[in-house]
Amino acid sequence: MAVKDYIRERFFPHIWCPGCGHGIVMNSLLRALDDLGMSKNEIVMVSGIGCSARISGYLDFHTLHTLHGRALAFATGVKMSRPELNLIVPMGDGDALAIGGNHFIHAARRNIDLTAIVMNNRIYGMTGGQYSPLSGYGTMATTAPYTNIDHAFDTVELATAAGASFVARSTTYHVQQLTKIINQAILHEGFSVVEVLTQCPTYFGRKNRVGGAVEMMEAYKKNTTSIGSKAKKENPDLIERGIFVQKELPEYCDEYDKVIERAKATLPKE
Amino acid sequence: MKKENIKFIQGNEACVEGALYAGLDFFAGYPITPSTEIAELLSYRLPQKGGKFIQMEDEIASMCAIIGASLTGSKVMTATSGPGFSLMQEALGYAVMAEIPCVVVDVQRGGPSTGIPTHVSQGDVNQARWGTHGDHAIVTITASNHQDVFKTTVDAFNISETYRTPVILLYDEVVGHMRERLVVPKKGELPLVQRLRTSVKEGVDYHPYLPREDGRLPMSDFGAVHRYNVTGLFHDMWGFPSDNPDIVHGLLRHLVDKIQNNVNEITRYREYHLKDADIVLVSYGSSARSANHVVVSRRSRGEKLGILELQTLWPFPYDLIREKCANAKYVVVVEMNMGQIMEEVRKAVDRPEKVFLANRIDGSFITPTDIRSILRLIQGKGV
Numbered sequence: 001m002a003v004k005d006y007i008r009e010r011f012f013p014h015i016w017c018p019g020c021g022h023g024i025v026m027n028s029l030l031r032a033l034d035d036l037g038m039s040k041n042e043i044v045m046v047s048g049i050g051c052s053a054r055i056s057g058y059l060d061f062h063t064l065h066t067l068h069g070r071a072l073a074f075a076t077g078v079k080m081s082r083p084e085l086n087l088i089v090p091m092g093d094g095d096a097l098a099i100g101g102n103h104f105i106h107a108a109r110r111n112i113d114l115t116a117i118v119m120n121n122r123i124y125g126m127t128g129g130q131y132s133p134l135s136g137y138g139t140m141a142t143t144a145p146y147t148n149i150d151h152a153f154d155t156v157e158l159a160t161a162a163g164a165s166f167v168a169r170s171t172t173y174h175v176q177q178l179t180k181i182i183n184q185a186i187l188h189e190g191f192s193v194v195e196v197l198t199q200c201p202t203y204f205g206r207k208n209r210v211g212g213a214v215e216m217m218e219a220y221k222k223n224t225t226s227i228g229s230k231a232k233k234e235n236p237d238l239i240e241r242g243i244f245v246q247k248e249l250p251e252y253c254d255e256y257d258k259v260i261e262r263a264k265a266t267l268p269k270e
Numbered sequence: 271m272k273k274e275n276i277k278f279i280q281g282n283e284a285c286v287e288g289a290l291y292a293g294l295d296f297f298a299g300y301p302i303t304p305s306t307e308i309a310e311l312l313s314y315r316l317p318q319k320g321g322k323f324i325q326m327e328d329e330i331a332s333m334c335a336i337i338g339a340s341l342t343g344s345k346v347m348t349a350t351s352g353p354g355f356s357l358m359q360e361a362l363g364y365a366v367m368a369e370i371p372c373v374v375v376d377v378q379r380g381g382p383s384t385g386i387p388t389h390v391s392q393g394d395v396n397q398a399r400w401g402t403h404g405d406h407a408i409v410t411i412t413a414s415n416h417q418d419v420f421k422t423t424v425d426a427f428n429i430s431e432t433y434r435t436p437v438i439l440l441y442d443e444v445v446g447h448m449r450e451r452l453v454v455p456k457k458g459e460l461p462l463v464q465r466l467r468t469s470v471k472e473g474v475d476y477h478p479y480l481p482r483e484d485g486r487l488p489m490s491d492f493g494a495v496h497r498y499n500v501t502g503l504f505h506d507m508w509g510f511p512s513d514n515p516d517i518v519h520g521l522l523r524h525l526v527d528k529i530q531n532n533v534n535e536i537t538r539y540r541e542y543h544l545k546d547a548d549i550v551l552v553s554y555g556s557s558a559r560s561a562n563h564v565v566v567s568r569r570s571r572g573e574k575l576g577i578l579e580l581q582t583l584w585p586f587p588y589d590l591i592r593e594k595c596a597n598a599k600y601v602v603v604v605e606m607n608m609g610q611i612m613e614e615v616r617k618a619v620d621r622p623e624k625v626f627l628a629n630r631i632d633g634s635f636i637t638p639t640d641i642r643s644i645l646r647l648i649q650g651k652g653v
């Protein structure tokens with residue numbers, strides 16, 4: 001299928017600013033899905049609230065646009081009652097790790113088969129540029145006029161520690177890699193986290209004087225490197241890209257099937 | 271009658287029996303007194319019938335999970351008490367807006383805040399009505415005994431499927447924990463409403479949010495052939511966000527009218543000795559047991575007391591109250607809060623000054639003696 005076949009043209013134009021990275025993530029996601037050749041009827045996309053969360057409405061899947069931070073909790077209900085469906089959950093950085101942080105670590109701990117795509121623009125885009133738990137110390141935001149003193153989470157470390165069985169990171173500059181990673185993440189049976197560094201030129205870019213979309217994407221090229229590369233050894237400040245965790249662990253819905261078997265065994269034979 | 275259909279159990283267990291009878295498939299919850307037994311029992315019973323139980327990380331997640339599960343076609347429920355019910359309010363509003371059938375049990379304890387966890391209260395009546403933000407309509411039902419707990423639980427599922435709305439089952443600690451007899455009705459004895467699904471064929475444009483002439487919205491399960499958008503934003507007939515004033519106005523009216531225009535269908539109540547009653551006691555939940563006791567004992571002395579026991583609290587049955595209290599000299603609302611239903615009764619009757627309150631707000635169960643002392647005051651017999 002062409003990427004266009006996955007899109008609800010009726011609902012365009014989209015709400016994103018010129019240069020926003022979220023559209024690149026959407027494109028990459030669709031290419032990843034196209035490679036998998038799944039039926040659109042098997043795909044459920046669940047999102048929270050934020051610029052990133054708007055992805056769901058534009059795509060021709062079963063789409064559930066929920067509450068700020070709660071997408072993974074809604075997705076857990078969908079997945080548990082219909083485990084054969086493929087669940088994809090695009091999330092903003094605030095959505096996933098501030099208000100939704102608790103759901104994030106618990107979904108990881110359960111290892112339920114959902115694919116969480118954390119679109120990290122280090123800012124609250126939708127509400128106009130407030131700092132997020134991924135903005136980082138020393139950044140500027142509309143709620144940090146004297147510079148931010150909050151330290152950032154490392155999404156990859158957090159997801160890994162919480163028990164996610166697939167953890168990866170890429171950027172909107174590295175779309176080929178991103179597409180491959182998302183493809184792998186969806187194929188993976190268990191809780192998958194893909195962090196995507198994505199630009200918000202309108203708020204993060206402007207507030208932090210790091211230029212427009214082009215400059216921000218160039219910075220992803222300059223400031224990142226493959227996991228374990230020589231460059232990383234020489235410059236520890238570089239952010240690593242690639243798949244950090246990919247392991248086979250019992251998946252939650254499969255485990256619940258065993259619970260059902262055990263429960264049925266307690267019933268008297270008819 | 272089969273012996274195994276007669277049970278001596280807690281109200282919380284009667285609720286579980288009713289939910290399973292109604293066809294519950296999915297439960298998500300978080301433990302809290304005095305509702306915990308519902309989760310415990312369902313963790314045992316649901317997987318036996320191939321259903322799913324999950325203990326989520328909090329009540330917010332529980333409410334969200336049941337909404338997600340409902341969209342796949344499952345019958346869903348969660349259960350909690352005051353503090354957890356507070357946490358559920360945002361997602362409850364989502365279920366109202368996106369018209370998702372689901373049942374939410376609140377076994378009331380004393381509040382505000384952590385309050386008095388192991389004692390009874392009926393203080394969440396107005397929270398059930400207005401806990402989530404924005405104009406909306408909601409259905410809330412309750413019961414005073416286990417047979418009715420069973421029946422109202424089944425009703426809650428039926429109403430939620432019929433009107434595509436969350437239904438709140440507002441029980442209280444006494445009903446939840448008290449033990450008494452329940453006779454489980456035979457299969458088929460109580461009607462069950464199954465979800466209305468669309469007959470629109472694959473490939474034909476399906477409008478998930480375009481009500482039929484009768485106001486009902488046939489659904490399509492997630493995973494089936496129609497792919498559509500569900501959102502908590504105001505939305506058009508495809509479920510796509512819209513801020514068009516006509517669409518916003520039309521949707522809000524639809525959400526409210528589909529409940530308010532069906533008050534009579536949704537209203538459930540019981541009445542005893544109302545016909546010639548000079549004094550009408552209006553009560554609900556466990557309080558109605560004490561009120562009933564007073565009525566029965568006074569009747570035996572020839573005093574004309576009657577009781578109207580409400581089961582549907584929201585939408586409030588104003589017309590019913592007006593009619594049933596029309597000939598009463600006094601109306602006494604018996605409840606365990608500071609007059610939440612009394613205020614509604616006052617709005618309903620012709621002379622609000624004839625409405626009195628017999629209440630208790632100290633975590634103790636309201637007794638017939640408590641009610642009698644209020645009656646003595648009203649009747650001018652002194653304390």
Ligand SMILES: Cc1ncc(C[n+]2csc(CCOP(=O)(O)OP(=O)(O)O)c2C)c(N)n1
Nearest residue numbers: 049050051052068092093094095124125126
């Ligand atoms: C309970 C609640 N609190 C606050 C908001 C307001 N809000 C909407 S989106 C958002 C943050 C969005 O930032 P992020 O999740 O990083 O997504 P982005 O817009 O940057 O893609 C906030 C705070 C809300 N919708 N709901």
Ligand code: SF4
Nearest residue numbers: 016017020051125200
């Ligand atoms: S505000 Fe930022 S995140 Fe939102 S659409 Fe604009 S560029 Fe993208």
Ligand SMILES: [Mg+2]
Nearest residue numbers: 092093123125
């Ligand atoms: Mg953001």
